[in-house]
């Protein structure tokens with residue numbers, strides 16, 4: 727499903743974060759947005775997810791199936807947001823538990839399958855506190871996949887992890903989210919370049935989006951591919967220009 731934000735404006739009290747902003751999220755593509763701190767990336771995500779309650783908002787969000795986007799977004803954040811008293815399996819099944827109480831046998835089977843996909847099949851009954859940060863984020867990824875929504879929004883999903891765990895999680899996410907429509911906010915140009923089909927920078931006051939950068943080749947791209955290194959330099963210079 728293609729998603730398009732058209733002519734969007736967002737104000738918090740009297741602060742205009744962006745106005746007349748357009749963003750296309752083509753079906754099955756991974757789009758990443760970079761930008762300096764405070765430019766409005768999270769506000770844009772909140773607008774898309776319909777949770778920017780205190781903001782003054784104008785504009786349209788259109789889905790190619792003609793239905794509203796609200797309620798059809800899966801969210802993955804920097805903190806894993808796992809419930810500490812639930813097993814890993816029950817955390818993956820959380821959406822079903824909240825909707826209907828007891829998940830069906832098929833849903834439990836899917837939950838087990840997703841834990842297997844993220845390499846934690848043998849830990850289904852463990853509690854989150856018994857896992858490392860990288861493992862917990864893998865459970866969060868399985869839970870995001872379980873929700874099976876047409877849009878997956880990721881807000882700096884791997885930024886709390888060490889460099890190597892982060893690269894491994896990126897590889898896993900590239901594999902498991904292949905063919906999904908993803909919007910990721912990140913501060914890391916390399917992360918965007920490894921994973922994305924389209925990269926845009928949110929910059930200025932009020933903020934606007936740059937034209938998409940379209941890296942070539944299949945994901946996850948190698949950290950030292952010449953094009954990745956060249957684009958990384960270009961994006962870092964752009965972000966440095968924007969940072970006061």
Ligand SMILES: Nc1ncnc2c1ncn2[C@@H]1O[C@H](COP(=O)(O)OP(=O)(O)OP(=O)(O)O)[C@@H](O)[C@H]1O
Nearest residue numbers: 738739743761762763764765766767768769770780
């Ligand atoms: N709930 C809110 N109420 C009032 N102002 C807000 C609110 N949320 C964000 N803002 C303001 O909107 C602007 C953009 O904030 P936002 O969190 O979207 O930026 P960001 O690019 O995601 O920053 P960071 O990278 O640091 O997370 C900031 O000036 C911020 O203070």
